[in-house]
Amino acid sequence: MSNEFAGKTAIISGAAGGIGFALAEALAKQGMNIVMGDIDNMALTESGGALREQGFDVLTCALDVTDYSQWEDIVASAKEKFGKVHMVVNNAGVGGSPGKVEDAEHETWRWVMDVNVMGVLYGAQACVPAIKEHGEGGWVLNVASMAGMMGMPYAGAYCASKAAVVSMTESWMAELKPFGIHTSVLCPAFVKTRIHESYRNRQQKYAVAAEKRIDKEKLKAGAQAATKAVESGIPATMLAERVVEALQSEQTYIYTHPNYRKVTSGRFKAIDSAFEDAEQSAVVGHLINDEIVTF
Numbered sequence: 001m002s003n004e005f006a007g008k009t010a011i012i013s014g015a016a017g018g019i020g021f022a023l024a025e026a027l028a029k030q031g032m033n034i035v036m037g038d039i040d041n042m043a044l045t046e047s048g049g050a051l052r053e054q055g056f057d058v059l060t061c062a063l064d065v066t067d068y069s070q071w072e073d074i075v076a077s078a079k080e081k082f083g084k085v086h087m088v089v090n091n092a093g094v095g096g097s098p099g100k101v102e103d104a105e106h107e108t109w110r111w112v113m114d115v116n117v118m119g120v121l122y123g124a125q126a127c128v129p130a131i132k133e134h135g136e137g138g139w140v141l142n143v144a145s146m147a148g149m150m151g152m153p154y155a156g157a158y159c160a161s162k163a164a165v166v167s168m169t170e171s172w173m174a175e176l177k178p179f180g181i182h183t184s185v186l187c188p189a190f191v192k193t194r195i196h197e198s199y200r201n202r203q204q205k206y207a208v209a210a211e212k213r214i215d216k217e218k219l220k221a222g223a224q225a226a227t228k229a230v231e232s233g234i235p236a237t238m239l240a241e242r243v244v245e246a247l248q249s250e251q252t253y254i255y256t257h258p259n260y261r262k263v264t265s266g267r268f269k270a271i272d273s274a275f276e277d278a279e280q281s282a283v284v285g286h287l288i289n290d291e292i293v294t295f
């Protein structure tokens, strides 16, 4: 098989199920060597087996993305088996639980931020040197969400974490380009997976003391709405095909739900038009012709 992916190696976090598994399968079909990492060992064994049954030579590794040393281990294992690393897919993510700002459980926010944000940083930090070292270039694909492009009531932790992933990706795009590393961010709306059951993989270190837990009844309506939305989502296999198509044409923002354009355009319009207020301001309006300072 001859294409830009064939014979190259991808490390995918959260690859035991959902979007991660679909991406692993789609990239394996493109001829990539696949290294699957996940915190859920049983699911990982099963999904690794499913790809091997299709004839793909995949490596499965225990990986909790919140533990940097496990990222170092997976990169070492990938290099030992396949020689080089070309792609990291920072896919592992958790939904947290929706709730009012005044009810926020600090441990839940830390869990969401550690998995969804620090996990992405650690993945890039561990894999980028391995991609740079062979000089052949590669890919960093970060899985954010439409939730990273807009705030949603009762979902502050998830939206903030995904907005961070969008921002981190935008920062790395220019930084990694000179090394031939294409950096992109995937922003899906709903996809039919088990994201609404993320608590199944919540580590003990983020447990909430019983007396601090939000009353489950308060969360019920939000949880039911989230389940309904996820179950109405597109199949993960469709998303994976879309990602392959987008990577082939080096797209940087990868959308899977074109019908959500009105969400981002409404938000960007509001952000942009707020500058008109600043331009009219008696205090700062005179700065309009000043230079833009960046570093």
Ligand SMILES: NC(=O)c1ccc[n+]([C@@H]2O[C@H](COP(=O)([O-])OP(=O)(O)OC[C@H]3O[C@@H](n4cnc5c(N)ncnc54)[C@H](O)[C@@H]3O)[C@@H](O)[C@H]2O)c1
Pocket: 013, 014, 015, 016, 017, 018, 019, 020, 037, 038, 039, 040, 043, 063, 064, 065, 066, 091, 092, 093, 094, 095, 115, 143, 144, 145, 146, 187, 188, 189, 190, 191, 192, 193, 194, 195, 196, 197, 198, 201, 230, 233
């Ligand atoms: N499903 C959706 O509607 C949707 C929409 C937008 C973005 N996303 C994002 O897609 C990504 C994949 O989610 P999904 O929908 O496939 O959910 P999922 O729950 O079906 O799969 C997530 C996978 O990540 C693994 N995981 C969880 N915590 C981990 C950790 N600490 N370390 C390593 N692996 C861990 C799980 O075991 C699971 O295999 C997430 O980043 C999610 O935020 C999902």
